Amino acid sequence: MHTKQVIQAGKQTGEASKALIMIHGRGGSADDILGLATYLPVKDFALFAPQATNNTWYPYSFLAPPKENEPWLSGALAVIKEVVADVQASGITTDNIYFLGFSQGACLTLEFVARNATKYGGVAAFTGGLIGDTIYEQNYAGDFGGTPIFIGTSDPDPHVPVERVHASAEILTRKHAQVTKKVYKNMGHTINQDEISTVNELIFKES
Template identity: 30%
Template sequence: MNAPLLDCLEIETAPNPSHAVIWLHGLGADGHDFAPIVPELRLAATPAVRFVFPHAPVRPVTLNNGMAMRAWYDITLLASGAREDAGGIRESEAAVRALIARENQRGIATDHIVLAGFSQGCAMTLHTGTRLEQKLAGMIALSGYLPLADSFAAEHSQANLNTPIFMAHGVFDPVVQFAHGQASQRILAEAGFDVSWKTYPMPHSVCPEEITDIGAYLRQVLA
């Protein structure tokens, strides 16, 4: 499926990057949301990295009374087990795959690319990364869950079974319930994926300790 290229904010840590991090924002945010943390990740010793922060399309979101906002897919309810927007999820999967392909065209191999995301962006990272036919350098999955879990067993690829997945969640998260994230981690682990699970005393957000841990993870997988 061909998808139009999304508008993106890009930050390069040095000229001629050999690695890339494609970072997907949460519901109602945009690509600028996580750009400020790049200097905090302390990647000076790693090869040059291009951070790609795409802006999700604007679409009506049922959960928010049909208000149009940037979203990777529609959400009707926050509860685990709610009906999911499979069409929207697969449409956004195609858009993420198109961003990976563009990095390939710019000379960055897929195994030098990290997929990252927060909340809805986390869901898209796990959905796309586990189905990808090429090995990634890593996946960062923050405060989210694995969508379309019912089709996961039939659709996941073997290519990224050994790709380290950094999965993290706030124990006081009122938006994506802690148990929902934990259940997703269990599904991934039982399927044989190399997933680490970190928890932080925070709500639906990011904390300094988590940013420190993400930096350490990136220094490892981008080395």
């Protein structure tokens, strides 16, 4: 199971008024995803990057029945919940907590915020969708209250069908998120400069 191993960077929590929680992808690491921060205007943020056991949050595709990815999926969601609680305990309010994830980390990020919807600072999901063989909307609670959420993806993508991205965006919108979705033809499984520019403009604009 996952244990809470978190790399911290950026401002100390006592000094920062905003926090960014960064979730790495399958085969990636906390160090990898932290490297993205150099492209974002987050110098005044406290940065938190949890590390998955064996560099993967759950063993199978995010499109597998959730029970096949247990207990890893629930454990991964619990780690993020603990990180959020730690950030809140440091005095940073929920509307100043931001999330970013890539690939498996983007799927996990979207699943976490949908299950715990409230007014966050913003969410950037680079190539991801809500988790499951179908979307289990009964698991999702709360209201985003206008939280800006960005989802970018390639069409096609080898891991994330564009249909799941569209369906995920619809559900998040119904929960009153301000969703911006961008689909790039044949981009490949990566993050491009337009995505970075878009999240900087839409999500990190006030920093």
